Amino acid sequence: MTRPNDLEPGDDEARALTRRRFLQGAGEVAAGGVLAGGLVGRSTAHAAGAAAGFEDVETLSGEVDIELMVNGAKQKVHVEPRTTLLNALRNHCSPTLTGTKLVCDRGNCGACTVLVDGSQRYACLQLAVDLRGKEIRTVEGLATGEELSPLQDEFCKHDALMCGFCTPGFLMSITAALEKNPSADLAEIKSACAGNVCRCGTYPHIFEAALAAGLRTKGR
């Protein structure tokens, strides 16, 4: 089962565990920080910095300069170690990359799905500092100039979106699946989308678009 951050559908316990792990990674001392009032931000920054391998973690104060590789381009961003990839993309990149959507911000909906080294990841559960040296792809990287990717084109042709909030996440999940296997069948496509939720209920159209895009990709 392919699912961002290795969650199984309906696995609330695993989801909660992953959320806890994230919170631990972002700031193991945060709970203590809450009790200690103003220490939350500082403790969070230190723990996240340690996770990212900053040597100067003990003196880290608030914000750091990091370089991310997004859609093949270097992005220099100035972020707190606790900044999520989603926040970095939407608010710190230049130009800002707002195609990746913020909906639940807690690993439940898949609207923020991006590819990290070719694999699906929830950007709201990834720390930007942890992704230095990784290849990040967002929905903005799918088209070539004005030419939509085959999958994007098939989404249009199959009327596979309504409000569109889930669309970038589905596009990235299916792109990952088709890049691994252009002959992916319906079951594989559904599996790839197990971590993506469409509240408008466009699933049948999404899956039709995915299969059509697979055929086009195979025929190239």
Ligand code: FES
């Ligand atoms: S915004 Fe990240 S999973 Fe919903």
Ligand code: FES
């Ligand atoms: S098109 Fe609205 S949530 Fe999917």
